[in-house]
Amino acid sequence: MRFVILHYHLFKNAGSTIENMLDRNFGERLCRLDTADRDGRLSNDVLLSYLKDNPHIEAVSSHHLRHPVPAAPGFLFFDLCFLRDPLDRIRSIYDYLREKPSAGDPLSDLAETWSLGEFIPRVIEAMPHHVNDVQVNLLANAGDYDHPPAEADLYRATKRMLETSWLGVVDRFNESIVGGQNLLDPAFPGMVCAVPPVNASGGLDEALQLRLSKLEKACGPRVYSDLVRLNTLDCELLRKARAEVTRRFNLVPNRDARLRSLERQLQT
Numbered sequence: 001m002r003f004v005i006l007h008y009h010l011f012k013n014a015g016s017t018i019e020n021m022l023d024r025n026f027g028e029r030l031c032r033l034d035t036a037d038r039d040g041r042l043s044n045d046v047l048l049s050y051l052k053d054n055p056h057i058e059a060v061s062s063h064h065l066r067h068p069v070p071a072a073p074g075f076l077f078f079d080l081c082f083l084r085d086p087l088d089r090i091r092s093i094y095d096y097l098r099e100k101p102s103a104g105d106p107l108s109d110l111a112e113t114w115s116l117g118e119f120i121p122r123v124i125e126a127m128p129h130h131v132n133d134v135q136v137n138l139l140a141n142a143g144d145y146d147h148p149p150a151e152a153d154l155y156r157a158t159k160r161m162l163e164t165s166w167l168g169v170v171d172r173f174n175e176s177i178v179g180g181q182n183l184l185d186p187a188f189p190g191m192v193c194a195v196p197p198v199n200a201s202g203g204l205d206e207a208l209q210l211r212l213s214k215l216e217k218a219c220g221p222r223v224y225s226d227l228v229r230l231n232t233l234d235c236e237l238l239r240k241a242r243a244e245v246t247r248r249f250n251l252v253p254n255r256d257a258r259l260r261s262l263e264r265q266l267q268t
Helices: 014-031 043-051 084-097 106-112 116-126 136-143 151-163 170-184 206-218 219-231 232-250 255-268
Strands: 002-008 030-032 057-061 075-083 166-169
Touching: 002 043, 002 166, 002 206, 014 030, 014 057, 014 075, 030 075, 043 057, 043 170, 057 151, 075 170, 075 232, 084 106, 084 136, 084 206, 084 232, 084 255, 106 116, 116 219, 136 151, 151 232, 170 232, 170 255, 206 219, 206 232, 219 232, 232 255
Parallel strands: 002 057, 002 075, 030 057, 075 166
Antiparallel strands: none
8 A cells, every 4th residue: 555645735824834844754755746827736637647657756745736635546645734814824925925926926916016905905806716715615616716615615625624634724833743743653654743934924923813913904994804704614614623633632642742842843
């Protein structure tokens, strides 16, 4: 049986940090598999074909893979996916695009042109799929946006979230790492998971609530209220994901000692 980690790299959900962790552990046995199109998608058939042609690969990180996880004889896949507070994610996307603009990307063009408070209402009006329950839509519908996500989408997204092998939440990062490492240890023993943040945008040293307060101040109460409404399902998914991360962390033997060890390593 061939074990393979699949990292579903959701933009601005600590994906670069996770990818760096995988690189440190797997090196040439890690593949970053993406399409040339920023909005592209990789099918499971393409993934399986690649893995069969590259039998040394043990981990794949991709912005363009979508759930569900593939099933194929001879393979056992462990999916790895981190979720994030949806409003903080939008703020982080704006900061990132200001720091690293992407030519020809309409979202990046808006971020370059406008302040945060002006950027968000323009995205809501012109590109709602970027700010409307994005994580629910990615998990439930592979990112297809032909209608605002609804309760049925939340149900599918929650089911996939709960089935995720290594589930993470950005504001529960260390607990997510300890819980995920514990689950994967029988298949991938000795993984080194203490890696510093990579590609973090805009103030992760601040508490989440402080970042959200600054976002509300930048937007104003009306626009912020619209943003909250557009992410009701994402917030519910996040609430359930935090609870699941906590549940998994509590199952880890010597969890507190392992958490302290991880925190010490991150400080050195």
